[in-house]
Amino acid sequence: MALETTARREGDEWVLEGAKRWIGNATIADVTVVWARDEADGQVKGFLVEGDPAGWEATRIEGKGSVRAVWQADITLAGVRVPDSARLPGGETFKDTGRVLAATRLTCAFAALGHAVGAYEVALTYCKEREQFGQPLVGFQIVQEKLVRMLAEVTSMQLYCLQCARLTDEGKLRDTFAGLAKMNNTIKARQVIAEARDLLGGNGILLENHVMRHMVDIEAIHTFEGTATIQALIVGRDVTGVAAFT
């Protein structure tokens, strides 16, 4: 695990050193959760950094073509000091942080479903309203076939989400289940959104029709919390018994 930010205990304080990228909300946050490797025992520990202490710097990452209305930052920690009371007591190893990431992976599957539904519903509304050659677009066989294929994908994504949420409720959700759901839903969402974009023709590239925004925003979800490829390798290790990554 390549986590290079370090934590060093000095009396009742901890000193944090390092740099991190793509930290969501960091430029507007009152409290930031920072993971760092304890120099003493080599374990990953969690700390709460409040406000804007000495040695802390957060710089907004600009020029994004995806999820443009939310901000991420590069942060640097140059000897930031926090009291021991700011340490998350349950976060003593990287395994503890893994529990957090397993839960958010399922959130990504739900998010991808939302993007796909959004694009499908725009396409359905548009094709009902827009007339070509004397009839609404939905009167054409090829349009109906595309819409129903999109509906089929959206429905399968809903079922993944429903079952994984139920398993979470029963305490049975495994990170590989969430990984499979995230991989499936982000890949399928990309396809559904691309079809919707196509059905809207030239109007599909206008931001005011929403599909283009879904099309680029899904790219962020496809990548964060573990890419589709990483999810595949995690599930692949589970079903084959062989880890194809280190």
Added chain:
Amino acid sequence: MTTASPSGSEELGRGLGTDYLLIGESLTEAELDYLERTRRFVDDEVLPVIVDHWERADFPFALARRLGELGLIGDGLEGEGIPAMSPLAAGLINMELNRGDGSLGTFLGVQAGLAMRSIAYLAPRSRGRAGCPPSRGPRRSAPSR
């Protein structure tokens, strides 16, 4: 020839509640309420303004605040001041918010899914200043990995 284009029409983007296999019938009343509350928020408050924010790369602070006011920031976590919701309700909120906009969805995923969850899982008992950030207030939190 082309007829009047519905491009940018107010109907475009509004939720249709796509649920072909009647999954909604298996939802509890509370889950349905969270779903419908988020849907109304997206249709009435997010969609009319979000394209402008997105294009200007401007974070919609007012919408983020509304998420708290509407009791939508919780993600199924337990803690003082956090609205209780099942994992499915939490998922439906994330789904519906992303139907409207991925930036706001990402904000919620970071605030509740990562930052608040880290604190709730790893510091389950609020310890004064290092406790869980209130989900309704203006305080925001960021995770860094």
